[in-house]
Amino acid sequence: MTLYELGETAIVNRIVKRLDIEFEDCAIMDLTDTEYLVATTDMFHRVTDFPDEMSAWQIGWMCAAATLSDIAAMGARPQGMLVSIGLPDIESAFVDSMIEGMDACVRGCGTAIIGGDTDSHQELTICGTALGRVPKDRILRRRGANVGDLVCVTGRSGMAGAGMAALGKGLTEQEIRDSIAVKKFFEPIPRIKEGIRLAESGAVTAMMDNSDGLALSLHQLAEINGCGFRIRADMLPAIPEQEGLRDPDLALALYSGGDFELLFTVRAGRLADAMRACELTVIGEVTLEGVFIDGGGGDGSTIKEIEQRGYRSLVRPR
């Protein structure tokens, strides 16, 4: 059987099982008696990961942001990034600008590009690896959610998806520059500060980033924790009206990807501590089983199952 017949989830499951590794945003290693080193790697390709409208600078930025988002999801402090680049025969100014964008994002997260590798390749391919460190008694993993915990997110789920949808309508260059959602899609800001502060708060029980979309992330948390979720549609953060979308657009909020926001669970009595750590929105609670969305006023009449589908690739198929 070929890989594409199997599907990506099945491939990853095979590899993960064979190597006996865990599903986490980062690999975790002992650093000292009191600290962990966390490390993550992500690969990006020109055609499948970057819309045509993105600039070289934004391509560099997004690679760094997507990679560092996994460090944020563990509550860790970034400790450097490595970058391997497969380069086609493009203008050297493009590469300069891409490196500048990458560097700007990495520096904005308080760290630096510390090494890398280049070779020639027919399609621009970038592989980012980020390192971080986090106190052992503060690290946040995907496992740890308890029934009754509150489900929270940073930012607005579906913003990047709204940007993608807006691009699909054929915006002018000016409209692309003016769109908050396109900016969020093209230049996501990794939630490093928020992740560290949430870890320090001691209020968070489980965390991951929602880059594959809220729905898939919830299902992943449900499986790892052996729990369920009940999300309240009316509590999902609104997407700005200027994007010309229904408010909130449920399909976007649940099934679009590329947001790089944090999704986490908070002990019921500790919400105030989490709210002191960063801006967040409570969107539901941890239940015994099933991943549901309550679309109405909470009377149970409009409860629907959230489908287990997500959005691995960031751009529309061509």
Added chain:
Amino acid sequence: MTLYELGETAIVNRIVKRLDIEFEDCAIMDLTDTEYLVATTDMFHRVTDFPDEMSAWQIGWMCAAATLSDIAAMGARPQGMLVSIGLPDIESAFVDSMIEGMDACVRGCGTAIIGGDTDSHQELTICGTALGRVPKDRILRRRGANVGDLVCVTGRSGMAGAGMAALGKGLTEQEIRDSIAVKKFFEPIPRIKEGIRLAESGAVTAMMDNSDGLALSLHQLAEINGCGFRIRADMLPAIPEQEGLRDPDLALALYSGGDFELLFTVRAGRLADAMRACELTVIGEVTLEGVFIDGGGGDGSTIKEIEQRGYRSLVRPR
């Protein structure tokens, strides 16, 4: 100007200068008061990096070996490897075998694959990232060589090149299996143990791996250290006669790549300590300037400059 007009060395120089990073086999970070963390990343592509004759298992092995070789070159102990894989629609058995080869190499080096990423891509692309740790007072860098130091190598420079040359003659499958040089080319063993023991010996002043070929590696060391080298042709380790090559074949020993051996300099009075650390061959000495090979009996009559050219890509062009 496009990248290919500039050339890879110029591209790397531009990026390195822009980011203010150093030319080392690994990036180096503070871990504790007494230890460094080292990290390296390498990208490989099906067409340019792996000969047709290589099995899936060998492709996995070589990726791991090439990446871990950079950890060995710092005298560090491996602490895990991350792997990003861009996968075309190939048989899943191919991927299983590739992961097995990678895992075997990594385990043989006393560590494990601890995380990764997969996505779909038109050409098989693998990006390996390896981490290591090393005591601060033991780390071996490219800088540190002094005039009068002895130049040493592990293994036999040119073995992988001999394997490549043998393949070019159109070997049968049985001949490929029987060839020591092809085996060395397809399944290089990273010199982890040797690197650690050389670092512990305190006898080594500078070290790197020779994966780009002996000539280019010597020129890189000469530039970083502001020194020269005089290599003795008659001291270069011989390549086995069965490969049907002149013994030693100078062009292979100097200008072919893919060996993943260690190239290092040893304080003149400390050779015995280095020899207790691992099997090595003295091939020359550090001089004031110029990178030369003494092809004759050492009377100076046959001294030639070693050209500054190397071998970044591991396979013959198609």
